[in-house]
Amino acid sequence: MTAAKGKEYICINCTSVTRAIYKKSDGNFIKLLDCDICGQPVDRYVECEKSIIFMDLVLQDMAAYRHILFNADDFTPQFYTKLALSLMLSEAYVRWVDFAENLSVGNGIRNNEVYLYIMCLVAASEIGMFGIIIWLYSTLKYWNKGSIQIYNACLLGQCGRLANIAAIIWYQSSSLIFQVLMLAFVLVSSIQSIRAALNIGRVESCLIITTAFVIGYSAARILEPLLINTYQYYYGV
Structure with a gap:
């Protein structure tokens, strides 16, 4: 997910700001980008179904809340x-x-x-x-x-x-x-x-x-x- 003009995302692990979550390769394949600060994938929920995200919400996973609040484009x-x-x-x-x-x-x-x-x-x-x-x-x-x-x-x-x-x-x-x-x-x-x-x-x-x-x-x-x-x-x- 390349950020739109003026759009910023955050790493769901360390909350550092980033300009993109993943990059596209040939075809419809995507590659998750790693955070420059913590070294972990910026947002692993990009590849997850909404049902998994909501399950993690029920389990009170902080990363799931950060994904929805800052990175998810489908939560309009x-x-x-x-x-x-x-x-x-x-x-x-x-x-x-x-x-x-x-x-x-x-x-x-x-x-x-x-x-x-x-x-x-x-x-x-x-x-x-x-x-x-x-x-x-x-x-x-x-x-x-x-x-x-x-x-x-x-x-x-x-x-x-x-x-x-x-x-x-x-x-x-x-x-x-x-x-x-x-x-x-x-x-x-x-x-x-x-x-x-x-x-x-x-x-x-x-x-x-x-x-x-x-x-x-x-x-x-x-x-x-x-x-x-x-x-x-x-x-x-």
């Missing part, structure tokens, strides 16, 4: 936009179902899509606040870091939330064990993705992720009853 802005919408809708649907189960029968909650829209706003505020805190921290301390990579890293770290949909299908959404495991996976994934995006240590990443999560969760807990009570008050629900 449209991919991250769709991922953001999927995260918002899946989280909102789970909150909507949980909210419906806590209400009395016959209130028509399942036929009232307004509550789903409210939950979409709540989910968007939680994920958005999470990203804003990380972006503010990176801007203040690492002013030269790209905002796009930070935005993408925040979304990649939240991918575990999509498991909520499968949990509803398998009737596990209310399981405390599942929720704890999913939250742990999301936190670990977020720590790894932010480490890859900012090239920082584990302790620093843990602190910023924990702070961002607490602030985002608190904002959602405050906003949810406020929006629901406002809607119910003005429309007499």
Whole structure:
């Protein structure tokens, strides 16, 4: 992969900057280039299927995060936009179902899509606040870091939330064990993705992720009853 004009890649092993990942030989054959600093292939995932890359993401391989965030051309802005919408809708649907189960029968909650829209706003505020805190921290301390990579890293770290949909299908959404495991996976994934995006240590990443999560969760807990009570008050629900 020869870099386009103004495009730079990084070595997924040592994070040094390079202008190319591979070079083409006769025909469609490619040869991976070695890093001038560490001597290892700049990006071994160029030859891998996406299924292998995502498997390594699940295993929290730092190199896989670096490949997606900095080197992969097939993870376009449209991919991250769709991922953001999927995260918002899946989280909102789970909150909507949980909210419906806590209400009395016959209130028509399942036929009232307004509550789903409210939950979409709540989910968007939680994920958005999470990203804003990380972006503010990176801007203040690492002013030269790209905002796009930070935005993408925040979304990649939240991918575990999509498991909520499968949990509803398998009737596990209310399981405390599942929720704890999913939250742990999301936190670990977020720590790894932010480490890859900012090239920082584990302790620093843990602190910023924990702070961002607490602030985002608190904002959602405050906003949810406020929006629901406002809607119910003005429309007499």
